[in-house]
Amino acid sequence: MLIQPVQSADLSDLSRLGRETFTHTFGHLYPAGDLSAYLDKAYAPPVLGEETQGKDQFWRLVRDNRGRAIAYIQAGPVGLPHPEADPQTQGEIKRLYVHREAQGSGLGKQLLELGLAFLKARYGDAPQWIGVWSENYRAQKLYEGYGFTRVGEYGFKVGGTTDLEFILRR
Numbered sequence: 326m327l328i329q330p331v332q333s334a335d336l337s338d339l340s341r342l343g344r345e346t347f348t349h350t351f352g353h354l355y356p357a358g359d360l361s362a363y364l365d366k367a368y369a370p371p372v373l374g375e376e377t378q379g380k381d382q383f384w385r386l387v388r389d390n391r392g393r394a395i396a397y398i399q400a401g402p403v404g405l406p407h408p409e410a411d412p413q414t415q416g417e418i419k420r421l422y423v424h425r426e427a428q429g430s431g432l433g434k435q436l437l438e439l440g441l442a443f444l445k446a447r448y449g450d451a452p453q454w455i456g457v458w459s460e461n462y463r464a465q466k467l468y469e470g471y472g473f474t475r476v477g478e479y480g481f482k483v484g485g486t487t488d489l490e491f492i493l494r495r
Contacts, residue, residue, distance in 0.1 A: 326432070328439070331377045331384040331397070336370040338394040339377075339386055343368040346422035351458065351488070359484020383443040387432060396423040396432050400440040403454045405492050406479045410454055416444035417454040421464075433467060441471065452494050456481075459489040468493050 331339055344364045352360055366372070377384045379401065387396040399420040402412035410417075418440045423433045444453050455473060457464050458481075477492035 326390065326395075327388045328385050328435075329388070331386050333374060335386050335394070336374050336377070339373055339397060340368045340370045342386075342394045342397060342424065343373070343420075343422065346424060349425055350422070350461070351483075354488060355483050355486050359486060363483045381447070383440060385436065385439060387436070389427070395427045396436060397421075398436040398440045400443050405454050405456050405477075407454070407477045407492050407494075409452070409476075409494075414448060415451045415454060416448045417456075418444070437467065437471065455493045456490045457493060459491050465491070465493075471495065
């Protein structure tokens with residue numbers, strides 16, 4: 326496997342992977358039209374291109390031995406709606422997705438460790454944050470193992486649906 330910073334040549338693969346992993350994880354929660362509109366907005370290559378070029382953003386893409394994009398992570402300034410979250414001094418693991426074919430391989434842990442190391446280097450000992458869907462128990466268990474605890478919740482909107490998300494901090 327190859328873990329590399331996201332480059333402009335990777336945007337179409339990142340878009341495809343983002344759409345697939347989001348749909349696999351959350352697609353059953355939304356009406357088809359709402360899901361499609363969200364994916365078109367959140368995972369459009371131009372949108373990802375702008376996000377990946379931010380100086381304060383950390384993006385890594387994982388390719389398997391055949392060159393297929395199978396996982397990615399994004400970290401950067403905290404953006405979660407919590408009164409103690411300060412984007413000037415604290416960071417967040419914003420997205421961490423592993424294609425279902427690669428789940429259980431330890432890749433999620435490896436990417437999480439890379440993201441946390443980035444946040445530590447950028448923000449020192451400041452709190453680190455992550456948001457997680459309230460019913461993603463596998464991810465919650467992973468984050469708990471890294472010292473994250475639940476400190477709040479919020480609604481994540483996709484069209485007319487609002488998901489309950491937990492805010493975790495360590």
